[in-house]
Amino acid sequence: MALRFYNTLTQELEVFQPLQDNVVRMYTCGPTVYNFVHIGNFRTFTFQDILRRWLRYRGYTLDHVMNVTDVDDKIIANAARQGKSIEQYTAAYTKAFFEDASALRLQQPENITPATKHIPEMVNAIERLSDKGFTYTNDGSTYFRITSFPDYGKLSHNDFGGIRSGARVDLDEYDKADARDFVLWKARKNGEPYWEAPFGEGRPGWHIECSAMAMSYLGETLDIHAGGVDLIFPHHENEIAQSEAITGKPFARFWLHSEHLQIESQKMSKSLGNFYTLRDLLEMGYQPEAIRYLLASVPYRRKLNFTFEGLKAAAKTIERLRDFELRVTSTKLPAGKNEAITERSADAIRAFEAGLDDDLNTAEGLAAIFDYVRAMNTALDEGTFQEENRWDAARVLEVFDSIFDVLKPTDPAKLPVVQASGNADVLSDAEIENYIEERTQAKKSRNFPRADEIRGLLVEKGIVLEDTKEGVRWKRK
Ligand SMILES: [Zn+2]
Numbered sequence: 001m002a003l004r005f006y007n008t009l010t011q012e013l014e015v016f017q018p019l020q021d022n023v024v025r026m027y028t029c030g031p032t033v034y035n036f037v038h039i040g041n042f043r044t045f046t047f048q049d050i051l052r053r054w055l056r057y058r059g060y061t062l063d064h065v066m067n068v069t070d071v072d073d074k075i076i077a078n079a080a081r082q083g084k085s086i087e088q089y090t091a092a093y094t095k096a097f098f099e100d101a102s103a104l105r106l107q108q109p110e111n112i113t114p115a116t117k118h119i120p121e122m123v124n125a126i127e128r129l130s131d132k133g134f135t136y137t138n139d140g141s142t143y144f145r146i147t148s149f150p151d152y153g154k155l156s157h158n159d160f161g162g163i164r165s166g167a168r169v170d171l172d173e174y175d176k177a178d179a180r181d182f183v184l185w186k187a188r189k190n191g192e193p194y195w196e197a198p199f200g201e202g203r204p205g206w207h208i209e210c211s212a213m214a215m216s217y218l219g220e221t222l223d224i225h226a227g228g229v230d231l232i233f234p235h236h237e238n239e240i241a242q243s244e245a246i247t248g249k250p251f252a253r254f255w256l257h258s259e260h261l262q263i264e265s266q267k268m269s270k271s272l273g274n275f276y277t278l279r280d281l282l283e284m285g286y287q288p289e290a291i292r293y294l295l296a297s298v299p300y301r302r303k304l305n306f307t308f309e310g311l312k313a314a315a316k317t318i319e320r321l322r323d324f325e326l327r328v329t330s331t332k333l334p335a336g337k338n339e340a341i342t343e344r345s346a347d348a349i350r351a352f353e354a355g356l357d358d359d360l361n362t363a364e365g366l367a368a369i370f371d372y373v374r375a376m377n378t379a380l381d382e383g384t385f386q387e388e389n390r391w392d393a394a395r396v397l398e399v400f401d402s403i404f405d406v407l408k409p410t411d412p413a414k415l416p417v418v419q420a421s422g423n424a425d426v427l428s429d430a431e432i433e434n435y436i437e438e439r440t441q442a443k444k445s446r447n448f449p450r451a452d453e454i455r456g457l458l459v460e461k462g463i464v465l466e467d468t469k470e471g472v473r474w475k476r477k
Contacts, residue, residue, distance in 0.1 A: 130199065322409075
């Protein structure tokens with residue numbers, strides 16, 4: 001079966017292939033760095049990571065651009081309140097975003113583009129729109145006139161037939177129900193950062209950022225543009241209007257959108273007290289792998305109900321998979337090869353691939369892996385899993401983990417919250433290895449009290465030791 005994605009633009013599942021060669025040119029809307037990024041946004045970024053990894057698994061090369069919005073209303077207001085420049089203010093949150101992304105094992109896009117580094121491209125795009133008659137100015141600000149673009153509404157599938165021309169918004173935050181002419185360039189205000197432009201001093205609106213940067217890096221027609229469903233209207237609708245008004249060509253061939261995340265079946269909001277950043281969850285002691293797993297396990301077009309029960313279950317699932325990995329790599333097995341198991345392993349990979357090819361149906365992919373692990377545990381119990389079948393199982397786990405990336409435990413000493421709070425209670429991988437080495441030496445010199453003492457110390461810190469013929473294995477509980 002060919003790789004297929006649901007395209008918001010056509011509202012259909014379509015076979016995906018890049019336009020040119022083997023390279024997928026993709027743009028995703030990145031974070032606005034005015035605060036720590038919340039877990040709902042990280043659902044979208046995790047979906048994009050799965051998308052990246054699957055495209056690469058399928059042999060494509062990626063040219064992926066993600067913007068960082070480092071100038072907007074909130075940033076300007078917050079920076080001013082703290083007496084900082086917007087550069088100082090956004091630098092800390094930009095750094096935090098990439099630390100969080102790394103804790104969740106999100107692959108970095110090939111190009112990361114801060115908006116303030118690309119103002120000339122935005123100015124140029126606005127000039128081209130003005131030359132073609134799509135804009136007007138009012139009080140020094142430049143607006144896009146949406147009645148001048150008849151296709152307006154084609155992505156959100158809204159009928160904007162009755163829109164009033166001249167009703168304007170010049171904020172970066174929009175009422176999702178109402179279509180209005182949107183701001184391309186906001187006139188300079190006292191005390192706000194501004195840039196020079198032929199149409200006056202000011203700063204770019206949020207939408208033009210993405211159009212200008214996407215086209216300057218990736219050309220006039222992208223293969224994939226992705227984001228959360230909340231961006232379909234007005235942000236992506238406006239990106240289409242701006243870009244296609246300039247070029248007369250389709251802006252993106254495939255539009256992929258991930259659904260909302262709810263917390264314990266409720267909308268996440270500050271007022272409900274259920275608003276979580278990744279750091280909040282890490283501080284509560286949840287493993288980043290469990291968070292990543294939970295975010296990735298629900299197919300991206302379904303609403304994800306994020307619960308603490310679900311997080312605990314995710315941690316258990318990961319532990320079962322790690323136990324299985326340990327079992328197939330370290331148990332003594334009967335010599336030879338069971339062909340039926342080799343075949344069953346290939347089937348598991350095919351079923352996993354079929355799930356991911358089907359619009360990234362991660363639930364289907366996981367089901368294939370769980371069925372397989374269950375069957376192999378039975379085969380191990382019954383002694384039909386043989387020495388040379390180790391490689392079959394290793395290959396299945398490798399395929400699974402090239403997408404889900406949860407098998408290798410995180411070194412907690414490298415997590416942002418531990419660094420921030422200087423939590424000395426957590427042992428790093430290196431410290432654990434040192435203790436284990438010391439324990440081994442103690443046993444060799446028959447200093448058993450010290451060996452037991454070290455084991456006790458590690459258990460207290462949640463580290464479980466297992467003495468095997470091949471040496472000592474350990475894992476975090
Ligand atoms: Zn965008």
